[in-house]
Amino acid sequence: SQLTTRIKEYIDAHYTEPLKLENIAQALSCSVPYLAHTFKDATGYSPIQYAIRRRIGLAQTLLISSDYSATRIATMVGYDNTNYFNSLFTRIVGTTPIRYRKKYLESLHGERDQI
Numbered sequence: 001s002q003l004t005t006r007i008k009e010y011i012d013a014h015y016t017e018p019l020k021l022e023n024i025a026q027a028l029s030c031s032v033p034y035l036a037h038t039f040k041d042a043t044g045y046s047p048i049q050y051a052i053r054r055r056i057g058l059a060q061t062l063l064i065s066s067d068y069s070a071t072r073i074a075t076m077v078g079y080d081n082t083n084y085f086n087s088l089f090t091r092i093v094g095t096t097p098i099r100y101r102k103k104y105l106e107s108l109h110g111e112r113d114q115i
Contacts (some may be wrong), residue, residue, distance in 0.1 A: 003028070004042040007035060011047060015054040015080040021047060053077070056092050061102040070097040 006028055011019065023037045026046060039047045055077040062073045074085035074097075089097050 001038060001042060003035070003038050007047055008043075008050070009037050010053065011051050016049045016058070016076070018078070019048065019051050052088060053092065056089055059085070059089060059097065060093065061099055062101065064104045073097065085090065 007024065010024055021032045021036060025032045028035065030053055036046060039045070039050070043050060047052070059073050059077045062068055062076065063070070066073075067075070070086070071082045074080075074082045077085075079085035079088075086096060089100070093100055095103065
């Protein structure tokens with residue numbers, strides 16, 4: 001629906017900032033329950049789950065494309081609490097941020113050896 005698209009666009013533009021359903025609903029001129037229900041029906045995720053996945057996706061990109069520390073990346077993607085970020089990352093990705101980077105670099109090194 002058009003509202004779902006607008007919600008995604010809002011989250012995509014603001015996902016590294018603190019997000020509250022109340023703020024999203026206010027920005028889009030709808031109620032919190034309507035916003036949450038409409039988005040979840042269309043995507044299978046709550047708006048906050050979608051924002052978390054966007055943040056973790058950006059963190060994955062930063063881990064493999066930069067030398068920033070996991071703590072710095074956590075802050076860059078919107079988390080002030082590094083332990084919370086590590087816990088979410090591990091739950092969603094299946095490994096810690098540092099192990100994720102290490103596995104990526106090892107696989108990249110392996111490809112270089114084969115060439």
